[in-house]
Amino acid sequence: MFIRNYKVKGEDVNDFMVMQNFAYLSYSSKLIEVYLFEKGFPRLKLNSLKIGWQKSNDQLINHKHLMFTEPFSAHLHFDRMLESEEKIKVYIDFYSKDQELCATLETELHWFDYNTWKFITPPKNLAQHFLKQDQLRRAV
Helix, strand or coil: CEEEEEECCHHHECCCCEECHHHHHHHHHHHHHHHHHHCCCCHHHHHHCCEEEEEEEEEEEECCCCECCCEEEEEEEEEEECCCCCEEEEEEEEEECCCCEEEEEEEEEEEEECCCCEECCCCHHHHHHHHHHHHHHHHC
16 A cells, blocks of 8 residues: 545635545546656656556545545555556545545556557556555455
8 A cells, every 4th residue: 555645735625625526636646646656657757668647437435525724645555457457446545634534536547658549558567566566455
């Protein structure tokens, strides 16, 4: 599991000071980028490899609202490689400072080749960072 801490900012909330859905999607993208960066795949390296990623089929389940200025943590974990191996199922759980589950975002991470603009299976040196975590989850 990969965890980062954040605080709800003014641009994340609506008129009632509740974090909006687009903010959850934005934080999830940031979290994936930071994870890839820490595993040695910053955006610049991915660009040089002519590989990109995108999320699809986002499903957000809200359990409790996060409010303006409230600290929260986002927990990134992967379930499994999907059948096509071009996609990875990603879950991001958002917890309040009291470790209450506030929301869960389920999404699919796709990899594509910039040259052909087709979805691809990620290179093994990149995919291993997602498979290792998957195998650890299955063992628990």
